[in-house]
Amino acid sequence: MSEKPAVDDFVPVIDLSTRTTPGGRRRIADAIGESCRRSGFFTIVGHGVPQDLVDRMHHVTNTYFTLPEQEKDKSASVAGVSGLRRFLGTADTPPGLYEAFAAHATGDLPEERRAALGAYPATWKVANIWPDTPAAFKATWHEYLAAMTTLSEDVMRLFALALDLPEAYFDEKFDRHVSLLLANFYYPQPAVPPAGRIRRESHTDWGTLTILYQEDDLGGLQVLTDTGEWRDLPAVPGSFVVNIGDLMAFWTGGRWASTVHRVVNPEQGNTRSRISIPFFHLPNHDTSIEPIHPPTTGAQEFDRVTVGEWFSHKMRQTFAPELPA
Ligand SMILES: O=C(O)CCC(=O)C(=O)O
Ligand SMILES: [Fe+2]
Numbered sequence: 001m002s003e004k005p006a007v008d009d010f011v012p013v014i015d016l017s018t019r020t021t022p023g024g025r026r027r028i029a030d031a032i033g034e035s036c037r038r039s040g041f042f043t044i045v046g047h048g049v050p051q052d053l054v055d056r057m058h059h060v061t062n063t064y065f066t067l068p069e070q071e072k073d074k075s076a077s078v079a080g081v082s083g084l085r086r087f088l089g090t091a092d093t094p095p096g097l098y099e100a101f102a103a104h105a106t107g108d109l110p111e112e113r114r115a116a117l118g119a120y121p122a123t124w125k126v127a128n129i130w131p132d133t134p135a136a137f138k139a140t141w142h143e144y145l146a147a148m149t150t151l152s153e154d155v156m157r158l159f160a161l162a163l164d165l166p167e168a169y170f171d172e173k174f175d176r177h178v179s180l181l182l183a184n185f186y187y188p189q190p191a192v193p194p195a196g197r198i199r200r201e202s203h204t205d206w207g208t209l210t211i212l213y214q215e216d217d218l219g220g221l222q223v224l225t226d227t228g229e230w231r232d233l234p235a236v237p238g239s240f241v242v243n244i245g246d247l248m249a250f251w252t253g254g255r256w257a258s259t260v261h262r263v264v265n266p267e268q269g270n271t272r273s274r275i276s277i278p279f280f281h282l283p284n285h286d287t288s289i290e291p292i293h294p295p296t297t298g299a300q301e302f303d304r305v306t307v308g309e310w311f312s313h314k315m316r317q318t319f320a321p322e323l324p325a
Contacts, residue, residue, distance in 0.1 A: 010039045010225055013236055017046030019154070025161065032155075033162030040257035041223050041243045043236050044155075044211075049147050051238060054213060056136070057144045062275055063134045064101065065185035075101075075131040082107050083129035097199045097265070098186040103128040103141055105149065105179040117178060118285045118308040123315070124178035145181050145279070152179070152209055152281035155242065159209075163252065163292065176284040178307070180207075186220070186263065186274040193265060200263035205245030205280065206314045207307075212241040213277040220274060224260040233261075245280070247310060250302045253291030283307050 014031050018024025035042040064072070077083030082103055087096030106114055107128030114125045130138040153174065160169040186199045199220060214221055214235045221241070222230040233241060249258040266272065283289075285308040305313075 010231060011035070011041045011043060011223060011233060011241075013043045013045060013239065015046040016044050016048070016154075019158065025158070029158045029161035032158050036159075036162065036244055036248075036252075036256040038226065038257065039223065040249070040259040041233070041241065041261075043233075043239045044242055045236060045239045047151055047240060049151060049240075053140075053143060053147060056140050057213070057277065058215070058275060060134050060137045060140045061101070061183045061185075061277065064131055064137055065099070065183070065273070065275070067131075067133060071133060072131070075129045077102075077126070077129060082123065082126045084131075097189070097193060097197060098184050100182055100184050102180060102182045103130070103145070105145060105177060105181075118312075120308055120312040121315075122178070122285065122308055122311060123180070124282070124285065141181065144277075145179075148181065148211055148279035149177070149179065149281070152211060152279065155209060155211070156281070159248075165292065170283075173283045173287045174281070178282045178285050180280040180282060182278050182280065184263075184274075184276045184278070186276075188271050188273045189265060190271045192268060198262065198264050199274070202260050202262040204258045204260055205243060205278075206247065206311060207245040207280045207282045208248045208251070209281040210241075210243050210245060211279045211281070212243070214241065215275055218266065218270075218272060218274045220263045220266060221276070222262055222264055230262075230264075246314075247283070247289050247307065250289045250305065251292055253293055253302060255293075282311075285311075 012031065012035050014028060014035070016028060019028050032042065072084050075083050077085055084099065084101050086099040104124045104126070106117060106124045107126065111127070114127065117125050153171070156170040156174065157167045160167050184200070202224070216235045216237050219232060219234050221233040223233050225231050243261070244256055244258055246258045249256055266274070285306070287307045288304055289307065289310070290304040291302055
């Protein structure tokens with residue numbers, strides 16, 4: 001990767017360790033607000049998630065992805081999204097250079113409670129499919145989901161402070177959250193992929209807040225800067241990358257940025273696989289998203305939309321654009 005620094009004003013490193021002191025909390029919220037206005041991306045350290053949990057999460061996830069195909073097929077999703085997904089592609093859309101495993105915070109609820117999560121097909125209504133191997137997989141994912149939920153709730157309170165709202169403003173909008181935990185496994189690249197094929201196409205995230213773990217020394221994640229260049233986002237050891245998605249941009253009337261990012265292939269000669277684990281913190285499915293403050297003049301207009309409506313629209317657009325809206 002290029003030699004650009006991991007630390008700059010576009011994606012600052014924000015230390016959360018003083019967030020329990022009043023002065024520290026205000027300073028952190030201000031720094032978060034500034035980076036959300038500029039890039040919508042920042043790196044957090046001092047977040048309090050034990051490194052041991054992150055290491056175990058990486059270990060069980062990597063063990064799962066490197067199992068024989070027949071073993072992984074036992075936990076492949078049939079219809080819907082939870083479970084393993086391989087992006088096999090069609091003649092028009094070439095196969096992805098990765099596969100993914102997903103589980104929802106709602107995915108272990110009884111069927112009737114999941115069915116009540118919106119009158120549309122939604123991935124958070126699908127049951128989680130847990131692999132038996134490795135044995136610690138499900139327990140570790142549950143533990144990590146809980147840690148990410150707690151951290152996200154705290155970041156949302158810092159968001160509220162940064163937006164001059166009461167600190168608990170967002171709490172009730174997430175008390176039945178439909179968050180998604182995903183692991184991306186980017187295949188090893190022993191041969192150079194065909195021109196134009198990269199590990200992950202450019203996209204914005206759809207939700208409110210993403211907390212991403214990426215392996216320390218591999219690189220590949222890039223963010224589009226406000227001057228139109230791709231900027232590498234190498235991992236700072238022990239950190240997570242935090243970014244906001246489209247719904248947070250709506251909520252802030254466009255004051256905060258949902259920024260395009262992608263994952264490029266490793267340099268030639270580096271054949272290693274890469275794992276990233278984004279946690280998409282998503283509000284209750286029926287939360288109505290509309291600008292909290294009046295939009296600034298000249299800002300894009302935002303229609304009111306519920307979380308469920310927005311996600312079904314994005315799913316349809318991404319995976320079945322030929323179907324009528
Ligand atoms: O692999 C990464 O570093 C980023 C993945 C990502 O952007 C996503 O899953 O939305
Ligand atoms: Fe993303």
